[in-house]
Amino acid sequence: MANKLSGLLKVALLVLVYAAVQFLEGRGILLPYHVQILSLCCINIILVVSLNLINGFTGQFSIGHAGFFAIGAYLSAYLTVKLQLPFIPAIICGGILAGLTGLAVGLPALRLRGDYLAIATLGFGEIIRVIILNTDAVGGARGFSGIPKYTTFGLAYLTAIITVVVIRNFVASDYGRACLAVREDEIAAESLGVNSTYFKVLAFALGAFFAGAAGALFSHYLQYMAPTPSQIGFVKSIDILIMLVLGGLGSITGSVVAAIVLTVIPEFLRGFAEYRMILYPILLMAVMIYRPSGLMAGRELTLKGLTELFKGAKTRAYHS
Amino acid sequence: MSYARIKSIVVCVLLVFALTVPALAQGDVIKIGLISSLTGSVSTYGQSVRNAVTMAVDDINASGGILGRQISLIILDDKGDGTEAAQAARRLIDRENVALILGPVITPSVMAVAPICQAAGVPMLTPTGTGDQITTVGDFIFRGAYKDSFQGRIMAQFAAENLGLKEAAIIYDVANDYSVGLRNAFKTTFEELGGKIIAEESYSTGDTDFSAQLTSLAMRNPQALFIPDYYSTAGPILMQARLMGMDAVMLGVDGWDSPDLSALAGGFEEGGYIVNHYSGDVDSPVTQGFIAQYTAAFGQAPDALAALAYDGVMIVTKALEAAGSTDPEALKQALGTVEAIEGATGTIKMDPEGTPIKSAVILKITNGKWELVDRIDPIGR
Numbered sequence: 001m002a003n004k005l006s007g008l009l010k011v012a013l014l015v016l017v018y019a020a021v022q023f024l025e026g027r028g029i030l031l032p033y034h035v036q037i038l039s040l041c042c043i044n045i046i047l048v049v050s051l052n053l054i055n056g057f058t059g060q061f062s063i064g065h066a067g068f069f070a071i072g073a074y075l076s077a078y079l080t081v082k083l084q085l086p087f088i089p090a091i092i093c094g095g096i097l098a099g100l101t102g103l104a105v106g107l108p109a110l111r112l113r114g115d116y117l118a119i120a121t122l123g124f125g126e127i128i129r130v131i132i133l134n135t136d137a138v139g140g141a142r143g144f145s146g147i148p149k150y151t152t153f154g155l156a157y158l159t160a161i162i163t164v165v166v167i168r169n170f171v172a173s174d175y176g177r178a179c180l181a182v183r184e185d186e187i188a189a190e191s192l193g194v195n196s197t198y199f200k201v202l203a204f205a206l207g208a209f210f211a212g213a214a215g216a217l218f219s220h221y222l223q224y225m226a227p228t229p230s231q232i233g234f235v236k237s238i239d240i241l242i243m244l245v246l247g248g249l250g251s252i253t254g255s256v257v258a259a260i261v262l263t264v265i266p267e268f269l270r271g272f273a274e275y276r277m278i279l280y281p282i283l284l285m286a287v288m289i290y291r292p293s294g295l296m297a298g299r300e301l302t303l304k305g306l307t308e309l310f311k312g313a314k315t316r317a318y319h320s
Numbered sequence: 321m322s323y324a325r326i327k328s329i330v331v332c333v334l335l336v337f338a339l340t341v342p343a344l345a346q347g348d349v350i351k352i353g354l355i356s357s358l359t360g361s362v363s364t365y366g367q368s369v370r371n372a373v374t375m376a377v378d379d380i381n382a383s384g385g386i387l388g389r390q391i392s393l394i395i396l397d398d399k400g401d402g403t404e405a406a407q408a409a410r411r412l413i414d415r416e417n418v419a420l421i422l423g424p425v426i427t428p429s430v431m432a433v434a435p436i437c438q439a440a441g442v443p444m445l446t447p448t449g450t451g452d453q454i455t456t457v458g459d460f461i462f463r464g465a466y467k468d469s470f471q472g473r474i475m476a477q478f479a480a481e482n483l484g485l486k487e488a489a490i491i492y493d494v495a496n497d498y499s500v501g502l503r504n505a506f507k508t509t510f511e512e513l514g515g516k517i518i519a520e521e522s523y524s525t526g527d528t529d530f531s532a533q534l535t536s537l538a539m540r541n542p543q544a545l546f547i548p549d550y551y552s553t554a555g556p557i558l559m560q561a562r563l564m565g566m567d568a569v570m571l572g573v574d575g576w577d578s579p580d581l582s583a584l585a586g587g588f589e590e591g592g593y594i595v596n597h598y599s600g601d602v603d604s605p606v607t608q609g610f611i612a613q614y615t616a617a618f619g620q621a622p623d624a625l626a627a628l629a630y631d632g633v634m635i636v637t638k639a640l641e642a643a644g645s646t647d648p649e650a651l652k653q654a655l656g657t658v659e660a661i662e663g664a665t666g667t668i669k670m671d672p673e674g675t676p677i678k679s680a681v682i683l684k685i686t687n688g689k690w691e692l693v694d695r696i697d698p699i700g701r
Contacts, residue, residue, distance in 0.1 A: 031414035037407065130524070133495045141497040145431050145453055149439070222406055223435040226428035227495075230360075230401045267407060270396050274367075277359040277399065 006303055018157055025153075035153050036221075037267060042156035043217050044259040046163045048243045049252055050210035053167050055241070056249035057176065058203040059183030060110060064121030065211050066236035067128035068098040072212025073219035073232065074138045077147045080220065082137075087150040091159070091216040098212025099205045101128075106204035110197065125237055133227045143226040144219070151221040159217060163210045168252055170206065179203050246287055248294025253301035258294070349392040350385075350646055352377070352636070353412030355423035355433065357400035365425050365625050369448060370395060371618050372626040373422060376633035386640045398424050402432035409433040413440050419646035420444065422632055425625070427451030427497065434461045443652050447632030448625055450574075452501055455674035460648070462655050462674040464632040465597060468498060472505025472548065474680045474696050475571055475595045479544055480513035482682075482694060483569065483593075487518045489542035491533055491557060493549050494522040502548035502573055518542055530557050531564070538566045550575040555584025562588040569593070577624050582688060592685050593693065598627040598665040599681045601692040610664040622664075631663030635670065666695075 021038065024030040051065045072094030079085040079093055109120045138144050170176050178199045181189035186196050219225050229235040247258030265283060269276040291297065354373050357366030377393045385391060394416050398405035405424045412418045413436070421437060421444040424430050430449040437444040438458035446454065447464035450471065455461050479485045488510060493499035507517050519540040521533035534557070537545065545561065545568040547554045554576050561570075570592035577596055581589055600611055600621065610630055614622040622630075638661050640646070643654035659669035669677045679697045683690040 031410075033407075033410040033414035036410050040403070040407070130495070141495055141500050142451070142453060143428060143431055143497065145435075145457070149435070222403060222432055224402060224428075224431040226402055226431065228402075228428055230399075231403070231428070266404070267411075270408060270411070272397075274358050274363075274397070276397055 009303060014161060018154065021153060021157075037264065039151060039153045039156040039217075039221055041260045041263045042153070042160040043151075043214050043221065044240075044243065044263050045160045045256050046210055046214035046217070047240045048247065048255040048259040049160075049163050049167055050207040050214070051240050051244050052247075052249070052252060052255045053170070053179075053203050053210075054207040055244060056251070056255075057171050057183060058179040058200055060200055060204065061114060061118045062121040062204070062207075063118050063234070063237045063241055064105075064123075064125035064128075065207075065240050066232050066234065067121075067125035068102060068208040068211035069215040069218070069236065069240075070125075070128050070132060070225075070227075070232035071098040071101055072215030073225055074132055074144060074215075075212075076216035077144055077219040077225060078138055080150065081144075081147055087155075087216075087220060091213050094216035095209045095213040098215065099209030102205040102208025103201060106201040106208075107197075110200045110204060122234055122237070125234055129227055129229070129233045132232065139225075141227065143224060145224045147219050147223045147225070149220060149223050151217045156217050156221070159213055163213070164252060164256065167206075167210070171252075175199065175202065242284065246284065246294055248291075248296040248298055250298045251294065251296035251300055254294050254296030254299075257296065257301070261295075349390045350387070350640065351392045351394065351416055351418040353409075353416060353418040353421045353423075354393060354395045355398050355405055355408045355412070355421060355425075355429070356395065357425050357429065358395075358397040360400035362400040362426055365448070366397070366400070368623050368626040369423065369425050369629040372614065372622065372629035373447075373633055375614060375617055376630050380633070380637060386637055387644065394418065398429050400426055400429060402428050405429035406432045406436060409436045409444075413437070413442050418442065419640075419648075420636060420651065422447060422629075422636065424449070427454065430454050430463075431457070434458070437461065441648050443648055443655055445632055445636060445655065447629045451497060459656075459672075459674075460652055462635075462670065464635055464668075464676060465628050466678070466680060467675055468501035469505040470675075471573055471595050471680065472502040473509040474682075475502075475546065475573065475593075476506045476509035476513065476515070478593070478595070478682050478694065478696060479546075479569075479571055480510055480515045483544070485515060485543045485569065487516050487542050488544040488546055488571070489519040489521075489537045489540060489568070490517060490546045490548075491521045491523070491530065491537060492547075493525055493553065495525045496549070498550075498575070499548045503546070506546050506548065525553075527553075528556060530560050534561050534564055534566065537561075538564050542568050544569040544571055546571045548573045548575070551578035551581040551584065555581050555586075555589070558585040558592065559588045574624060577690070587688070589685050590688070594683050594690075595680050596683050596690075597624045597680070599683055599690065599692045601690075602666070602681070602695075604662070604666070606662045607664050607666075624665075627664040631661070631665050631668060634661050634663045635668060635676070639670075 025035055054060050054062045075097050076090040076094035079090040105124050112120050133141055178194045181194050182196045182199055190196050243258045243262050247254030269279050356370045357363055377391050381390050396408040398408050412421055423446055424433055425448050427449050430446045434457035438460050443460045445462040445464055449463050450465050450468045452467050452469050454463055490503050492503040519537050521537055547557050554572055572592055572594040574596045576594045638658045639654040642658055643650040656670055656672035661668040666678050671677055679695045682694040684693045
């Protein structure tokens with residue numbers, strides 16, 4: 001009963017956030033500028049949470065996430081622009097192709113471990129970028145322009161929720177437990193009958209699928225894709241990784257919080273001109289010094305935890 | 321709750337508040353937004369643009385402003401990144417209610433901002449973006465520089481007609497839009513004018529060793545070698561080609577224009593020709609005045625980007641005066657039709673498509689200095 005109630009409460013909260021955004025936007029309090037930042041937050045949440053499944057929960061250090069992102073972004077844009085496909089099927093197609101690529105890349109690459117895997121995935125990301133750079137059908141080096149603006153806040157928000165729910169449930173399931181076992185000790189997991197290759201590839205493909213979906217949302221959000229490192233190359237991969245590490249590996253709520261914080265902070269700092277890119281890294285360093293395992297450090301922020309935190313604070317206050 | 325926790329909540333609330341409260345409306349000023357790359361890999365470009373624009377706007381304000389109103393300039397950084405540029409544009413349009421956006425500096429950023437300005441009906445003018453596709457986004461999008469294809473054509477025209485060359489080779493960056501666009505335009509025009517491209521080689525952004533490609537080009541012994549790339553790559557190519565014994569005439573583009581070229585090319589850039597937007601040698605009072613003022617204010621000679629940015633402000637000023645108001649429709653009309661603007665890069669006339677019609681200059685490196693060789697007026701567009 002309590003579980004059902006807290007589930008309902010969560011749904012109500014999520015709906016409330018959406019309704020609040022819609023209401024404030026209608027009243028002109030939230031400008032398109034703010035809604036655009038919120039949409040970008042949602043897209044980054046999808047990217048970070050999906051990378052968390054691979055890096056945080058399964059322990060496979062991948063830094064090629066932008067590659068999957070790029071596949072989703074370009075395929076979906078191609079489908080909506082050239083073939084006039086509706087947006088939602090295009091998102092799904094983008095996700096599926098990214099997922100299949102994840103499968104194809106994961107099978108050989110996930111035999112590698114640690115640094116070697118990191119380098120292999122980095123290489124994969126660059127291969128994708130170079131392929132796009134040399135494909136005239138998607139604009140090549142010129143970039144892909146004229147993409148319709150289909151991404152709304154609602155759609156990005158919904159996709160982010162789906163991502164978080166699916167990945168949370170995956171992690172809580174038998175499959176997820178197996179992934180955690182692989183992360184903790186691959187040999188021990190193997191000796192207990194966990195097919196480590198199977199679970200690693202599964203997590204990799206699932207993460208890639210959601211990264212592809214995020215890409216689809218992104219290309220229809222920016223309306224222009226440039227094959228530059230900061231857009232779809234290793235710089236993008238590193239950006240996602242920074243958010244993940246800052247939030248804490250293995251914490252979904254940490255990923256969500258970090259994605260939001262690191263999307264919003266550069267906006268605050270924009271007025272500082274040249275000093276902006278000094279302040280931003282200082283903030284990152286401060287977090288890493290004071291919270292070396294990330295904002296959430298592998299823990300989750302739950303409704304139950306929150307109420308207990310407040311109760312705990314109260315009791316502590318009584319005692320002091 | 322502990323004091324620290326209350327404090328952190330208060331800080332969070334204040335931060336959210338700061339983001340949501342729209343900027344307070346200011347008095348009767350004309351608001352112009354500038355998106356420039358002040359940080360990131362192309363930050364020197366962005367800082368030149370920022371300096372020149374600030375200088376021009378200060379001048380206008382000191383002499384009474386436009387239409388009797390002062391200009392309020394809001395400068396935002398985009399890190400040379402499309403996603404950031406898009407955010408900056410939305411912020412300028414929604415929070416600051418700017419009448420017009422100047423910038424961004426490089427084509428990928430411009431392409432991310434253009435659809436936003438077009439949809440919002442806010443005119444924008446990039447003083448420096450040369451990518452051909454920029455002005456095709458819509459009728460609110462303008463630029464202050466010539467297109468890549470125009471630049472490539474001018475170089476081909478100069479090589480074929482003025483230098484009388486018959487055979488040329490090209491080495492270009494296949495992964496860079498700018499380089500590919502220039503190569504295409506050069507090739508087409510050079511062949512139209514009866515020349516022949518006898519060999520072509522390509523490389524990818526970030527490559528540093530070009531000996532394989534250059535060996536193959538050197539075997540064909542071309543009269544000229546066209547290197548359409550930025551100074552950071554053109555420099556090493558020039559050096560490696562000369563050390564290999566290639567004696568072809570070296571032809572370049574505006575991307576070569578950097579104080580660092582000489583160090584990177586090891587002095588082997590001597591004798592090379594480039595197309596550029598502007599030359600400090602041009603004997604016009606506006607150009608010379610601009611150079612003197614910029615040098616006095618910032619302690620260094622202006623580069624082509626600074627000159628273009630200065631002219632961007634000139635175009636906008638003229639358009640605002642012609643429009644008589646900041647009404648976007650009127651301003652858009654005016655931006656597409658203003659002419660006879662005396663700028664640092666020459667006399668400018670805008671065409672309704674959004675690109676200025678102005679002459680290009682050909683410079684030659686003589687004794688380590690860029691010397692003005694010729695001014696070429698556009699033939700057709």
